[in-house]
Every structure is written in C-alpha cells, then in structure tokens.
Amino acid sequence: MRLIIVSNRLPVVLTVGERGMEIREAVGGLATAVKSFIKATENGKALGFSEVVWAGWSGIKAEQESEDLKSRLREMGLLPVSLTAEEVNFFYEGFCNSTLWPLFHGFTVYTVFESKYWEAYVKVNQKYAETVASVANTGDFVWIHDYHLMLMPAMLREMSPDVSIGFFLHIPFPPAEMYQLMPPPWRTALLDGVLASDLVGFHIHEYVNNFVRAVSKFLGYRTEAGVIYAGRRKVHVGAFPIGIDFDFFYNSSLDPEVAGQIEELRQKLRGLKIIFSIDRLDYTKGVINRVHAWERFLKEHPQWRGKASFILIVVPSRIGVPQYDAMKREIEREVGRINGELGDVNWTPIVYISRFIPTPTLLALYNIADVALITPLRDGMNLVSKEYVATKRDCKGVLILSETAGASHELLEALIVNPNDESGVVEAIAKALTMEPEEQCRRIKAMQEKLRQQNVVKWAVDFLHSLMLAYRENTESFTT
Numbered sequence: 001m002r003l004i005i006v007s008n009r010l011p012v013v014l015t016v017g018e019r020g021m022e023i024r025e026a027v028g029g030l031a032t033a034v035k036s037f038i039k040a041t042e043n044g045k046a047l048g049f050s051e052v053v054w055a056g057w058s059g060i061k062a063e064q065e066s067e068d069l070k071s072r073l074r075e076m077g078l079l080p081v082s083l084t085a086e087e088v089n090f091f092y093e094g095f096c097n098s099t100l101w102p103l104f105h106g107f108t109v110y111t112v113f114e115s116k117y118w119e120a121y122v123k124v125n126q127k128y129a130e131t132v133a134s135v136a137n138t139g140d141f142v143w144i145h146d147y148h149l150m151l152m153p154a155m156l157r158e159m160s161p162d163v164s165i166g167f168f169l170h171i172p173f174p175p176a177e178m179y180q181l182m183p184p185p186w187r188t189a190l191l192d193g194v195l196a197s198d199l200v201g202f203h204i205h206e207y208v209n210n211f212v213r214a215v216s217k218f219l220g221y222r223t224e225a226g227v228i229y230a231g232r233r234k235v236h237v238g239a240f241p242i243g244i245d246f247d248f249f250y251n252s253s254l255d256p257e258v259a260g261q262i263e264e265l266r267q268k269l270r271g272l273k274i275i276f277s278i279d280r281l282d283y284t285k286g287v288i289n290r291v292h293a294w295e296r297f298l299k300e301h302p303q304w305r306g307k308a309s310f311i312l313i314v315v316p317s318r319i320g321v322p323q324y325d326a327m328k329r330e331i332e333r334e335v336g337r338i339n340g341e342l343g344d345v346n347w348t349p350i351v352y353i354s355r356f357i358p359t360p361t362l363l364a365l366y367n368i369a370d371v372a373l374i375t376p377l378r379d380g381m382n383l384v385s386k387e388y389v390a391t392k393r394d395c396k397g398v399l400i401l402s403e404t405a406g407a408s409h410e411l412l413e414a415l416i417v418n419p420n421d422e423s424g425v426v427e428a429i430a431k432a433l434t435m436e437p438e439e440q441c442r443r444i445k446a447m448q449e450k451l452r453q454q455n456v457v458k459w460a461v462d463f464l465h466s467l468m469l470a471y472r473e474n475t476e477s478f479t480t
C-alpha cells in the first residue's frame with residue numbers, strides 16, 4: 001500500500017546552474033505542509049504506507065526536459081508530469097489562474113471563460129491521471145491536491161478503479177450562486193470529477209457547505225451530514241483545517257542563525273514599533289487596501305509618526321500576467337507616494353520589499369514584529385497568520401486578521417477585521433499598538449495552544465485516516 005501525492009507542482013525548484021540542472025527543495029504552503037507530514041511519519045510508514053511517491057509538474061517545460069532529469073527526479077521518489085509551453089499557458093495561466101482562481105475567490109470581474117483554456121484543462125488533467133495510473137496498484141492511496149486537478153479523480157477512477165482517492169481543495173469553494181457563473185457543462189464536469197473521490201476535504205465548514213449545495217443544485221445528488229450519494233458511490237466530505245509545523249516556528253529563536261538576525265534587526269530598529277506582513281503578489285491578498293489603511297492610521301494618529309514602521313513584503317508571483325504587473329506598479333506608486341508625503345530622513349513609514357526572502361530572515365521578522373497585519377480579501381486558510389503566532393515564544397505580539405481568511409475560524413483571539421472596512425482596520429492597528437503585554441500574552445497563548453494541537457501532521461493524518469475509513473465503506477458496499 002503506497003501513498004501517491006499529486007499536486008500541480010512537484011515540491012522542487014529547478015534552476016540551470018554551472019553543473020547543469022540543479023534541484024532545490026521548494027518552500028510554500030502545500031509543499032512545506034506535505035513534506036512535514038512525510039518526515040514526521042517516517043515516509044508514511046507510521047501510517048502503514050510502504051512508501052510515498054509524489055507526482056506533479058517539475059516547472060520545466062517539456063521541450064527543455066531531459067531523460068537524465070526525469071530519472072534524477074524518479075530517484076527522489078518524484079514522478080514528473082510533462083507539460084508543453086502551450087499547456088502551461090492555456091492550462092496553468094489559463095483555466096487554473098484566470099478562471100478557477102478568481103472565481104473561487106469571488107473576483108468575478110477578473111474571471112475569464114475561454115473554451116481553449118477548458119480544453120487544455122481536460123487534456124492536462126488526463127495527463128496527470130495517466131501518469132499516476134501507470135504506477136498505481138490495487139489498494140494504493142492517491143491524495144490529489146487543489147483546484148488544478150478537479151477532473152483528475154474521475155479520470156483516474158476510470159483507469160484504476162481499485163485505488164483509494166482523496167481530494168483536498170486549498171482555496172475556498174464559492175457559494176453556489178457564484179459557482180453558477182461557470183458554463184453548465186464545465187461546472188457539472190468539475191463537480192463530477194471531484195466526486196469520484198472517496199473523500200473530499202476543505203479547510204472550513206463554510207466551503208464544505210458551499211460545495212454540498214452546489215452538488216445538490218447542479219447535480220441533484222442526495223446529500224446528508226458529511227456524505228454525498230453520487231450514484232452507487234458514497235462520497236464523504238469534511239473540513240480539515242491545514243496547520244503548520246508548530247515546533248519549527250515556536251523554536252525558531254533558538255536557532256543561532258535566526259537569533260543572530262533577530263539581534264541585528266532589534267539593534268537597527270530600536271525605538272520603533274514594527275507592523276509586518278508578507279504575501280505572494282495577488283489581488284486576493286488585499287495589499288493595496290492595507291497600504292491605504294496604514295496611511296489613514298498615520299494621518300489620524302500622528303503621534304505614531306516616527307515611532308512605528310510597516311515592513312511590507314510582497315513576493316513576486318505570476319510574473320508577466322498583465323493584472324499582476326499592474327497591481328505591482330500600483331503598490332509601488334502608492335508606497336512611494338506615502339513615503340514621500342509622510343516620511344522624513346529619519347523615518348520611513350513603509351519599508352517595502354519585493355522579493356522572496358530566505359526562511360531564517362522571515363523567522364527573524366516574525367520574531368521581532370510587534371503586530372502582524374494580515375488582511376486578505378479572501379484566503380482559503382492563510383498560513384502566514386498561523387506562523388506569526390507560533391513564532392511568539394516570548395508571548396509578545398498582536399495578530400490583526402481578516403474575517404475573510406479561513407484562519408479566522410480558528411484564531412479567534414486575533415483582532416478580527418473586515419479588510420474593506422478601512423476605519424475598522426485603523427482602529428485595530430491603534431488597539432494593537434497600545435495593547436497591554438498581559439492581554440497580548442493571553443491571546444497569543446490561547447492561539448498557540450490550538451496551533452500546537454491542530455498542527456500540520458495532524459491535518460494530514462486526520463485526512464488520511466478519514467480516507468481509509470471512507471474507502472473501506474465504499475469497497476464493502478460494492479462487495480455486499
């Protein structure tokens with residue numbers, strides 16, 4: 001019994017170096033989460049798996065992929081799916097990021113419905129299914145991740161009927177009325193695609209309910225608590241909120257490299273309160289709203305000028321996509337304007353960094369930040385908010401968090417805001433900067449307790465246990 005993880009990307013980054021193609025580990029939500037689970041369960045053995053294999057795209061277009069690279073990846077337990085330049089364009093940038101991503105996050109005006117994108121999505125899902133079917137044996141467990149692969153469960157079920165299939169969506173599932181904007185043949189195919197799984201998981205109950213409603217509205221299937229009756233199959237659905245590697249963040253200040261950077265930052269930033277945020281460049285993350293809320297805060301609370309700075313990190317992503325390039329220019333223009341209008345030679349209101357930063361530096365920033373201002377417009381979960389809280393071993397710090405992030409359903413002791421309510425965000429910043437240490441500690445401790453228990457390993461183990469039970473129920477109902 002093997003566990004086969006499937007995600008759009010393999011958890012590696014390939015770069016052309018002096019000695020040919022170099023393979024590095026990728027950092028990021030899904031890759032880090034699943035790797036922590038693999039490590040903690042000794043390559044799946046603690047759960048009874050003989051090995052773990054990971055299938056996905058390497059990030060290199062098929063035209064540049066060599067046999068040598070493929071065999072090096074296979075030696076690492078990675079099963080590459082080859083995508084041509086056109087597939088990357090129409091599937092990944094097209095249907096995934098111009099249709100599903102904006103629609104599922106409620107950005108309907110950014111959503112594009114193009115037949116050629118849909119056709120590429122069908123074709124590429126088929127490729128992933130074929131790659132996995134070529135190695136899957138009866139009784140293997142296949143765990144498929146995210147919105148890139150919603151058709152794949154049904155395709156794989158056709159090719160390998162005797163495997164157990166679990167599907168997890170890392171982004172929100174929208175309300176049925178919003179999902180209805182999707183052309184009917186596509187929206188039913190996507191739902192039927194996912195429903196070939198034995199278990200379908202989401203971060204929070206709200207997304208589970210949205211999905212179940214869409215299934216009954218568009219497919220007419222009977223549903224009851226946690227179960228959808230899809231023909232002869234019984235599909236389980238549930239909320240499995242993703243966690244983090246709590247100990248890694250909690251113990252970060254004990255690492256000498258991180259401790260050195262903390263010390264250096266504290267020296268340089270002495271006397272200043274630090275507000276902090278880090279996001280991938282994306283319209284869902286609400287960066288511009290946040291910048292404007294900070295500007296308003298400084299105007300309405302001038303006593304904080306020169307005494308608090310906002311370290312705003314926006315990590316480039318989806319470079320070359322016009323919407324993202326325009327958003328980057330807008331952020332840069334506004335940050336420049338605010339710094340020009342309000343700053344002076346001794347003080348910068350917004351310290352803006354627009355690049356990927358090494359993990360020890362991120363950990364040091366989490367450690368020294370007095371306030372984390374995490375205000376996405378819509379976010380499936382949001383791991384940054386959880387990482388910030390976990391890092392606070394000294395029990396000092398305040399989290400301001402959007403009610404529209406999945407994480408707000410667990411981090412109840414954060415200062416919860418609506419990201420579009422600018423005056424509410426301003427008020428929360430003022431409250432955070434003046435909060436008594438005892439109150440900070442009480443809130444941080446309560447949140448840390450939850451994060452310690454609901455950590456990333458528990459997330460994966462809970463999902464896989466439920467998958468095992470769901471699969472058993474389905475196979476038994478077939479034999480009786």
Ligand code: GDG
Binds near residue numbers: 242356357384
């Ligand atoms: C999707 C969903 C859901 C970011 N920049 C740097 C860096 N990171 C790391 C963070 C965090 C991860 O990347 C980002 O995770 P998020 O959850 O905040 O956001 P998405 O990338 O949008 O992830 C999201 C997630 O999937 C998991 O299900 O929570 O809702 O959208 O771990 O620390 N790490 C380093 N340098 C950076 O510059 N080292």
